[in-house]
Amino acid sequence: MEFTLGQIAALLQGKVEGDENLGVSRIDKIQEGKAGGISFLANEKYEQYIYDTQATAVIVSNDFEPKQEITCALIRVKNAYTGFTTLLEKYAELNKLAKIGVEEPSFCDQSSAIGDNCYRGAFSYIGKQCIIGNNVKIHPNAIIEDQVHIGENAIIHCGAKIKSRTIIGKNCEIHPGAVIGSDGFGFAPQEDGTYKTIPQLGNVILEDNVSVGSNTTIDCATMGSTIIRKGAKIDNQVQIAHNVIVGENTVIASQTGISGSTEIGKNCVIAGQVGIVGHIKIADNTTIAAKTGISKNIKKRGQTIFGYMGMDLKDFLKSYSIFKNLPQLNDRLRELEKKE
Numbered sequence: 001m002e003f004t005l006g007q008i009a010a011l012l013q014g015k016v017e018g019d020e021n022l023g024v025s026r027i028d029k030i031q032e033g034k035a036g037g038i039s040f041l042a043n044e045k046y047e048q049y050i051y052d053t054q055a056t057a058v059i060v061s062n063d064f065e066p067k068q069e070i071t072c073a074l075i076r077v078k079n080a081y082t083g084f085t086t087l088l089e090k091y092a093e094l095n096k097l098a099k100i101g102v103e104e105p106s107f108c109d110q111s112s113a114i115g116d117n118c119y120r121g122a123f124s125y126i127g128k129q130c131i132i133g134n135n136v137k138i139h140p141n142a143i144i145e146d147q148v149h150i151g152e153n154a155i156i157h158c159g160a161k162i163k164s165r166t167i168i169g170k171n172c173e174i175h176p177g178a179v180i181g182s183d184g185f186g187f188a189p190q191e192d193g194t195y196k197t198i199p200q201l202g203n204v205i206l207e208d209n210v211s212v213g214s215n216t217t218i219d220c221a222t223m224g225s226t227i228i229r230k231g232a233k234i235d236n237q238v239q240i241a242h243n244v245i246v247g248e249n250t251v252i253a254s255q256t257g258i259s260g261s262t263e264i265g266k267n268c269v270i271a272g273q274v275g276i277v278g279h280i281k282i283a284d285n286t287t288i289a290a291k292t293g294i295s296k297n298i299k300k301r302g303q304t305i306f307g308y309m310g311m312d313l314k315d316f317l318k319s320y321s322i323f324k325n326l327p328q329l330n331d332r333l334r335e336l337e338k339k340e
Contacts, residue, residue, distance in 0.1 A: 001025060002023045002024065002025040003023065003024060004020060004021055004022065004024075005020045005023075005057050005073055006020035006021065008024070008038065008057075011090060012059070012077045013077065013078070014059070014076055014077035014078075015075070015076050016057075016073060016074070016075055017073060017074040017075075018057070018073025018074060019073060022056055022073060023036070023056075024036055024038040025037075026038070027039070027087070027088065027091060028055055030049045030055065031046065031049040031053070033049075033053035033054050034054050034055065035054055036056055037055045037056060038055060038056060038059065038087075039053065039055045039057075040058060040084035040087075041058055041060050041080055042061070042080040042081035042084070050066070050072070051066075051069070051070060053072055054072075056072060057073040058072050058073075059074075059083050059084050059087070060075070060080050061076070061077065062076050062077065062078060064076070064080070096137065099119040099121075099137055100117050100118070101119060101120075102119075102120045103121050103122040103124075103140070105122060105123060106120050106121065106122055106123060106124045107124075109126060109128045111128045112126050112127070112129060112130035112132065113130070114126075114132045114136075115133045115135070116134045117134055118135065118136045118137070119137040120138050121141070121142065121158065122140045123140050123141045124139070124140060124144075125143045126144045127146040127147075127148070127164070128146040129147045130144055130148045130149070131148075131150070132144075132150050133150055133152035133154065133170070134153075135153045136150050136151075136152065136153070136155075136156070137156065139155075139156060139157050139158040140159075142157065142158060142159065142160045142162075143160075143161045143162065144156070145161075145163050146164045147164055148165065148168070149166075149167045149168065150162075151208065152171075153170055153171045154168055154170065154171065154173070154174075157175050157176045157178075157214075159176045160174045160175070160176060160177065160179075161178070161180070161182075162181060163180060163181030163204075164181065164203075165181070165203035165220075166180050166181040166203055166204045166206075167203065167206070168210075169206055169207045169208035169209070170209070171208055171209045172208070172209065172210045172212075174212045175212060175214040175216075176214045176215075177214050178212045178215065178216045178217070179216075179217045179218070180204050180206070180212065180217075181204045181218070181219075182218075182220065183200040183220065184200045184202075184221065184222055184226075184242025184260060185241060186222055186242065186260075198222060199222075200219070200221070201223055202220050202222055202224045202225055202226065202242070203220050203226075204218050204219075204220050204226045204227075204228070205225045205226070205227045207228065207229050207232075207248075209231045210228050210229075210230065210231070210232050210233075210234075211232075211233045211234065212228075212234050213234055213235045213236035213237070213254070215237050216237060216239075217238075217239055218234075219244075220242060221242050221243045222242050224243065225243075226241075226242055226243055226244050227244075227246070228246045229247050229249075231249040232247070232250045232251070232252075233250075233252070234251075235251075235252060235256075235272075237255050238254065238255070239256070239258065240252075240258050241257075241258060241259050241261075242260045242261070243260055243261040244259075244260065244261065244262050244263070244264070245262075245263045246264050247263075247265045247268060247284065249267050250264055250266060250269075251269055251270065252270045252274075253270060253274075253290075255272050256270055256271075256273065256275070256276070257276065258276045259276060259277050259279075260278040260279070261278050261279045262277070262279065262281070262282070263280075263282070264276075264282045264286075265281075265283050265284035265286060265301070266285075267284055267285045268286045268287070268288070269287045269288070271290040271291075271292070272290045273291045274288050274291065275292075275293045275294070277294065277295050277296075280296060282294065282298045283301045283303070284301050285302040286301070286302070286303055286305065287303070287304040288304075288305045288306075289305065289306040289313070291308070292305055292308070292310050293307075293308050293310050295309065295310060
């Protein structure tokens with residue numbers, strides 16, 4: 001895809017210094033810029049490269065004042081870093097939505113409905129009575145089981161598995177290897193020490209604008225639904241158990257495990273390797289630091305929780321200040337005992 005500098009400047013609400021009809025089709029680092037590419041300069045440490053870059057154009061902030069002659073065109077914007085980020089977002093969006101059509105071999109049951117401008121990659125599978133919205137992209141080796149609903153502009157990456165009755169909203173993205181709707185971990189202990197499987201009859205609902213990372217698993221509910229609210233972002237290798245509810249715009253980092261029937265509020269931040277027990281509630285705007293263990297309800301909004309037992313950060317730091325001095329305190333205690 002090629003765009004003129006004038007088109008890019010219009011997108012970024014900027015101004016071209018140079019020929020606005022020049023075309024670019026690639027995004028480069030400023031130190032590796034070549035003809036036909038566009039880059040940006042936001043950090044003064046990289047200013048040296050703008051004077052000899054071969055890039056067709058460089059995005060700079062309005063207050064940039066060159067110290068030497070520049071051969072490339074400039075696109076001046078309010079903030080170069082923000083402008084370049086916007087360009088990256090638009091470029092990625094266009095690339096994601098570019099593919100259209102059906103690659104063979106692939107399978108789609110005749111009872112399923114597929115919207116306009118969709119893409120189905122080779123070896124993808126769509127089961128019975130599915131509803132696939134407009135502009136959905138289903139990449140190679142993705143599996144969509146029976147009675148799945150997928151909203152418009154969703155992207156199902158290669159190797160993802162969407163189990164039966166799952167509902168996926170608009171603009172969602174499911175990354176490679178994720179499993180949505182697998183059976184919850186439900187087993188009833190028996191008198192003889194064995195376990196009896198409890199059927200998992202519910203589903204998973206992902207609301208609009210949800211992102212699910214690679215190799216993450218979200219279990220279906222025993223009854224009802226496991227729900228990921230709109231705007232939530234889930235990293236790679238996260239485990240979300242049956243009947244969990246994740247609130248709006250909550251972010252969850254890698255290797256976190258959330259046990260069944262826990263409810264997490266909106267706008268929470270959960271760092272990596274956090275462990276959360278089941279059947280508790282976590283208040284809105286809670287931040288949970290890496291490797292923290294949560295074993296009880298968090299009722300107060302806006303707290304930062306830290307430590308193996310999940311203490312309030314201020315309380316933990318006070319406790320740690322005592323804990324780290326225990327060897328010295330022990331030595332003093334022994335000296336006092338000797339004096340007695």
